[in-house]
Amino acid sequence: MAVGLPENVFLTKLDVAANWVRSNSLWPMPFATACCGIELMATASSRFDLARFGAEVMRFSPRQCDLLIVAGRVVTKMLPVLQRIWLQMPEPKWCISMGACACSGGVFDTYAVVQGVDRFIPVDLYVPGCPPRPEQLIAGIIELQNRIKQTGTLNGREFIQRTEATGPEPLELEELRRLRQATPVEGLPIFHAPDLKT
């Protein structure tokens, strides 16, 4: 005896229901340290209006957030702060690295700037640009929402496999020392002009 479902009742998987809820109410934690932070503010305000995509509730306490947006360069003094903020965020949580500096250090290849936050905290999505337009950030958030809908699980099983840092291996100390002590050889062309004909 087949019994049809009553009105307003539908069947789904628990994972899918959780993903649907989570992806449409991302609460970003703005970690804005530079000009990307200005674009992040523009993204959240009325002209670009991140609220259209259900991610507008910026909270300045990591305990209330589930999406860390690292916007701007992170210096060595700030990285322990960033790591602590990441650890304080409750599960499930995601991280967007916004802009060239957060992704790779950008033009700031100096002793004080971390060369990409993905070396030290897990990053789910990179938004390139210097700084990215608000549309790019919105596209990134939509991409992240799609990914949560497709791969998310109720108890966060998809995170367990990610046991390694996603960023490139830092240069070894020895290598840094060799680079510094390398003496230029007489007559050796150091700069090769690019061949523009091909």
Added chain:
Amino acid sequence: MIDITALQAQFGSELSLSEFRDNRRVICPAEKAHALLSHLYHAAGFNYLVDITAVDYLEWENATDRFGVIYALLNMEAGERLYVKVFVNDPHPTLPTVYNLWRGADWMEREVYDMFGITFAGHPDLRRILSPDEFTAFPLRKDYPLKGRGERHNFPVITRADS
């Protein structure tokens, strides 16, 4: 306008003056720096310390000293500016603090200490101001590499599985 020859008569002839347009500079030996700055503050009316900064003359052509510490002074009443330059050398480049004259020297001296490793004797709280406390190098010295000695890579890695 402050009379430089009078300063020379008071502090000795090793005080030298150079001038370019309205930029007037006094070069002073380190042992007389505090007496000169105190005189400029109390008697010559330089009541505002604009900045303290330093220069590393390592591998500089014709340089005789390693560091030059520069005090930029301003007389707020007369609108007159004066730059006092003091040379210090390794090992242990040290100058007496001017915190007792201008309170604003507090953070400026901390910054010069942080970046160049020049200590200011008598400073009430001489510790790093910009770099992290555990930093050991003095990054604006010319013998410090631009990309550092690996400090920027020296952090624990947090992976997604263990956070």
